[in-house]
Amino acid sequence: MLTFTLRCIDLLATSSQISFYSQTGSEIRWDAARSVGASRQGMKLILSGLVPMAATTTVITVASWLSAQGIWNLMTRWLCSLANIGDTKTYTMLTGPSDLRSLVSNRSRLWTLVGTGITIGLWLIRPSIPYNHMTGALPFTMLGEQSRARRMTIETFPLPELLAEEYWEPANGHYKGWAPTLDDSACSRETKTNPILEVRNKTVEPRHYFYNPVHDPMRISNLDLEPLGPLQEALKDHPIPINHIVFVFLESGRKDLFPLKNDSHLYTQIRESYELFGEEDEADLHDKLSQITPVAEMLTGEQSGFGSSVNSTNSGLGGLSFDGILSGSTLSAKSRLVNYCGLGPLPVDFMHENDIIPYQPCLMHIMDLFNQRKNSSSSGNSTNGHLEREWETIYAQSVTGEFQAQTRLMDLLGFKQTLYSEDIDVEDAKYFHEDMEKTNYFGYAETEARPYIKDMIDETLRQNKRLLLSHFTSTTHHPWGTPEGWNRDQYFGDLHKSQHELMDDFLNANRFVDAWLGELMGMLDEAGIANETLTVFVGDHGQAFGEDCPVTGTYHNPHVSNFRVPLVFHHPLLPRMHLNVNGSAVSILPTILDLLVNTNSLNADDTEIALDLMNEYEGQSLIRPYRTSHNGREAWNMGVINAGGSMLSVGSAAVPWRLNLPLNNDFEYRFTDLNKDPYELEPVTGWTMGSLAAEVHFKHGPEAFDWAQKAEKVGLWWVAERKKLWHYRDPDE
Known part of the structure; x- marks a missing residue:
């Protein structure tokens, strides 16, 4: 037996x-x-x-x-x-x-x-x-997994020449200065109360490690630079009120599908899947493809080039859209920490962060701090009474909150109200109906959450509060199902049809979500707040398919298609700007604070708090010129690869190179040059850094060779620093 x-x-x-x-x-x-x-x-x-x-x-x-x-x-x-x-x-x-x-x-x-x-x-x-x-x-x-020898970690910053006193910067106003030493790292060893729990007005045990921007040898600030010219001009012409914020996370949001354009690698693959192709066939295909992301076209102002694009100069739409932004993690929950809290996630498998206080205040904690400092009795009575209103923080998704304990994470991040599929698929739910249909194993299509989100918006406005609504889409998650009755289409041709079925499903799911985003924007218009709402759209991570690389999905897959995400700061009164910034989603939080300050959307006390906090975060503001390097230091982009503890993506805004760094012995080193090979079709790989570096030197030259070795050291140091900042100890240490 x-x-x-x-x-x-x-x-x-x-x-x-x-x-x-x-x-x-x-x-x-x-x-x-x-x-x-x-x-x-x-x-x-x-x-x-x-x-x-x-x-x-x-x-x-x-x-x-x-x-x-x-x-x-x-x-x-x-x-x-x-x-x-x-x-x-x-x-x-x-x-x-x-x-x-x-x-x-x-x-x-x-x-x-x-x-x-x-x-x-x-x-x-x-x-x-x-x-x-x-x-x-x-x-x-x-x-039990095989015993895998862990690679060394680096406790001391590996580029000490960049920390010389000649590069130190004095404090100036809200800027704290920059004066790291080899003994400091990014963590202060002084005792300090956790800043997040200070925001929440709770007592906490002293901590010996916390993020200190003065001692962070990697930090580069651009807050001393003036905002971008078009934004300054727009602010001179008219006020740009930001009374509400809507934060939309796009599950598996690929930049090349926000919007889909006819000069993309993806379009080329679609075009090549047709064996015979005349002018009439091309016109039909373009018409079909133009229907996938029309709302994304309007939001970004980027035309698809398929001949029936929307008018990108629509006067009712404005804002900043970005190329080059990389996700901070290809695991959704870790990515949210990067985007909400402006920090680096814990580089270990899965969500240990659910049980640890984040080492930086998240956006919701900051709003709570604003609320605590307001006198509710003065609401609406002063000259700037609308700025005295409290913020209501809401998180809404139509799928489960149980997977990887998302409910616990959202509570930890400070949301006052939450909505999950568990709240809408019970018979006593307000808008429950018998024919509710799950589109995947996580829950329902976004449209099932529509009446609940509308009620949340209306109730917040009825209470004379400011809205911070975060919404997470999920239809673009595997298996990319859409509601029954949704008109699915076939975008790839019959040539090798079976090889493209998954991508076809994904394109249909993107078309559904794009239409839903149009409904969401319509809700803001119906509520009368469209012209005073900043809407942020960002992918939590990308999604690789067989059309991109041999490995499908994000799990243990370092391919760049899993990291390139759309990022849009939309407001009808903002100038239309399209920027190419080789940066990271870690910049989203300081950018939101910077926008609130520069649009005079905070009262005097809140403005002081925001100005102070902007200088506490690791990321730069994206409404100012982005510094790719400063005094020899590079603006590094770190990305934790799903599930978190096996590989790290290391990049830099200063160079086109990218290193995938294995954190144990089960995976290869991987180097790419995104200028020469933007879709990473020909990566250089090696089981040791020595073998990889030799190949990089041969194919890409001595500068790339030097950078790859430097990137490995900086990446290993970053891993050790995140574990200190999160107060995490490896179980086998």
Whole structure:
């Protein structure tokens, strides 16, 4: 019975590995699978691969049954030959009647010994990386991942020449100055009360590490520079009130689909999927593609080029849209921490952050601080009474809040009201109806949340409060389903059609979400607040497909398509600007504060707080000229790769190069030049930094060679610093 059970476990595990690889191009990490499968929604995610797994199991079972006897006979002969069995009776029992002299010949024994010796020799001399990982056998890897030697971390900033006193900067007004030393790192070792809990007016135990911008050797500020010229001119012409903020997170939001344009790599792949293509066919295709992202066109002002684009000069739309922005993490929950809180996430697998106070105040905490300092009785009575109103912070999504304990995270980040699928799929919910349809294993289409969001907006305005609404879309998450009755289309041609089915599903899901964003903007207009609302659109991360690289999805996938995200700060009265900034989503929070200050959208006390806090964050403001480097320091872009603890994306605004840094021995180093290879079709890879650097030197030159080695050191230092700032200790330390 035990043997049968072990065989079944081994069969199912093998089938899972093969089917997972066939679908994604990656391998299962059993520790991660256990974590994902701990929740009901996570189990549904795992079971979405049941069909290919069942097919693989069937193939393995049939192949094993057909080959079992032959393998048994072959292995028996080899083992007997190796042992030089002389007992005729025993040997005959094992192999059946035969001519023993012929079967166990000297030649057979010789080649068996030679083969065994070569195998043992190769085992002894093989490099540990990556073969220790590759030779892990089921079911042992299921019981606990192989022991993987962790790469060293760097406790002291590895570029001390950049910290010389000649580069130190004195404090000036709200700017705290910059004077790091090798003994400081980005963390102060003084005792200080946690600033977030100060914002919440609670007592907390002293902490010995907190983020100190004065001592951060990586920090570059641009707050001493004037806002961008068009913004200054617009502010002279008319007031730009920001009384409300709507923060929209786009699940799997790829920049090349916000909007889709005819000069993109994706369009080229769509075009090449058609075997025969005349002018009429091209016109039909362009008409079809122009319907995918029309709202994104209006919001960004970027024309698709498909011949029926919206008027990008629409006077009712304005704002800043960006190329070059990279997500801070390809795990959604970690990405939210970057965007809400302007910090670096914890580079360990999954959401340990759910149980740790963030080391920087998040946007909702700041709004709570504004509220605490207001005298509610004076609301609406002073000259600037609208600035004395309190903020109402709301988070809304139509999918579950249970997956990876999102509800706990949102509470930790300071939202006063929340809405999840658990709130709308019960019979006593206000807008419950029997035909509610789930589009994926996480929950419902965004449109099911529409009446609830409208009520939240209306109630906030009725209470004379300022709205901070954050909304998360989910239809663009695997399996990219849309509601029944939604008119799905086929965008790729019939050439290799099966290879493009997933991307076709994704394009349809994007079209649905684009239409939903139009509805969301319409709700603001219906409420009468469109001209006084800053709406921020940002992708939580991208989404790689077979059209981009061999591995589908974000899990353990460092491809740049998982990091390039749209970022738009929309306000009808802002000037229309399209900017190329090789930056990170860590800049979103300081940019929002900077916009509130420069548009005079805060009262005097709140303005002082915002001016002070803007200088506390790691990111630069995107409404000012972006500094790619300063006194030899580069503006580094760090990205944690899903699930968090295995790989780090290291980039810099100063150069086009990108290094994917493995944090254990199971993954390769990977280097790309985004100027020469913007879609990372020909990366340089290596199992050691030495082998990678040599190849980089040969293909990209000495400067890239030097940068890659520097990027590894800075990345390892950044990992150690985040763990200090989050007060996290590795379990095996």
